[in-house]
Amino acid sequence: MPIPPAMQKSWLLSLLAAAGWILLALVSYLRIPLFLEAPLLYVLLLVWGWLWSLLWSFAGVTSYLAVKAYGRSMAVLVITPILGALIWTTDWKVVYLESWLRLHHETFANLASSYESGRPLEIPSWMEYLSIEGDAQAQECGLYFPVFVDKWRAESGEGFAYIPGKADSQTIIQTAEGDIGGPTYDLGEGWWWVE
Numbered sequence: 001m002p003i004p005p006a007m008q009k010s011w012l013l014s015l016l017a018a019a020g021w022i023l024l025a026l027v028s029y030l031r032i033p034l035f036l037e038a039p040l041l042y043v044l045l046l047v048w049g050w051l052w053s054l055l056w057s058f059a060g061v062t063s064y065l066a067v068k069a070y071g072r073s074m075a076v077l078v079i080t081p082i083l084g085a086l087i088w089t090t091d092w093k094v095v096y097l098e099s100w101l102r103l104h105h106e107t108f109a110n111l112a113s114s115y116e117s118g119r120p121l122e123i124p125s126w127m128e129y130l131s132i133e134g135d136a137q138a139q140e141c142g143l144y145f146p147v148f149v150d151k152w153r154a155e156s157g158e159g160f161a162y163i164p165g166k167a168d169s170q171t172i173i174q175t176a177e178g179d180i181g182g183p184t185y186d187l188g189e190g191w192w193w194v195e
Helices: 005-029 031-037 039-066 070-089 092-103 103-118 127-128
Strands: 143-149 157-162 173-176 177-182 185-187 191-194
Touching: 005 031, 005 039, 005 070, 005 092, 005 177, 031 039, 031 092, 031 127, 039 070, 092 103, 092 185, 092 191, 103 143, 103 157, 143 173, 157 173, 157 177
Parallel strands: none
Antiparallel strands: 143 157, 157 191, 173 177, 185 191
16 A cells, blocks of 8 residues: 555655754764864754754654644654753763773773873874863873863863872862863763863
């Protein structure tokens, strides 16, 4: 039995919405490298992804309603805010860093070992996708990698750090020229997100 053209159109709209949600999740996941390389491109892709996803989802709901496919319309209507909430509330910079920590576990362990023993740090070239220009700063409390810095005034910054021992509220890392921060999220094995 052939699928009616109106239902084909509804399926196509749903596929376009799904592609938008996948693109939005990918852009959100790649926040750090996209922002470090081209901040304006990142913002444009993010806005475009949200608009694309929401508009095609809405179009899918109305298209299913038009062909009286109420169950499918309700499914899209329920899935859309769930996906939106998941993408909106996920801390993508932490997810990105955790995946790189797992992928390059040995390299991060070597950096931590070099910092603790006072040996020179050998920063691999791929670190520029995690830290501004692959920069690492050996500080008293830990080895800090800046990720976001206010480029105009250098008054605020965020990044990640290796902090040997136990990190607590007294642990202070200089995140920018005019800003200090502390560990806010444990990435595992002594690595922390610092704000």
